[in-house]
Amino acid sequence: MVSPAVHGSPADAATLIRNAGLRVTESRRAVVDALRSHPHSSADAVFRLVVASVPQTSLQSVYNALGDFADAGLVRRIEPAGRPGLFELRVDDNHHHLVCTGCGAVEDVDCSVGHAPCLTPSDAHGFAVHTAEVTYWGLCAACAATAPASVTRSHTTPEQSTEAHEEGRP
Ligand SMILES: [Zn+2]
Numbered sequence: 001m002v003s004p005a006v007h008g009s010p011a012d013a014a015t016l017i018r019n020a021g022l023r024v025t026e027s028r029r030a031v032v033d034a035l036r037s038h039p040h041s042s043a044d045a046v047f048r049l050v051v052a053s054v055p056q057t058s059l060q061s062v063y064n065a066l067g068d069f070a071d072a073g074l075v076r077r078i079e080p081a082g083r084p085g086l087f088e089l090r091v092d093d094n095h096h097h098l099v100c101t102g103c104g105a106v107e108d109v110d111c112s113v114g115h116a117p118c119l120t121p122s123d124a125h126g127f128a129v130h131t132a133e134v135t136y137w138g139l140c141a142a143c144a145a146t147a148p149a150s151v152t153r154s155h156t157t158p159e160q161s162t163e164a165h166e167e168g169r170p
């Protein structure tokens with residue numbers, strides 16, 4: 001099942017994959033579509049989206065596709081501390097991420113100056129730096145609105161930790 005083309009979409013999934021020098025398969029196309037509709041998804045999340053449209057896809061083939069895409073520069077992998085690697089198709093800039101410590105929401109934020117030199121270390125200690133990542137940690141607007149002002153840092157009491165976790169997803 002192929003979803004209708006997004007109006008104004010610059011290139012379809014097959015074209016992106018072909019332009020990256022990779023062979024187009026149904027699973028790979030579904031992976032690109034999943035990342036387009038759900039940027040910053042983990043491999044497991046991508047897999048769940050892909051099997052919905054291409055049921056015969058294996059988790060391993062999704063991992064392989066994401067690895068191939070990353071090697072080919074088609075996807076960017078971000079790794080916020082303590083989280084699984086997240087994948088996105090937005091690779092052509094140096095944008096950063098806001099990560100919510102409450103619900104895990106991830107938002108793109110443009111680089112302050114738009115190019116990498118803002119992240120050049122004052123002393124690289126001899127490293128040939130090729131990538132710098134900035135992650136802004138905090139509470140998203142929805143979490144901040146529901147959290148008491150005192151719960152801005154992760155301080156859990158024993159009785160809190162025994163509470164059942166609520167997903168609260170619509
Ligand atoms: Zn949140």
Ligand SMILES: [Zn+2]
Pocket residue numbers: 040088090095096097107108
């Ligand atoms: Zn991003």
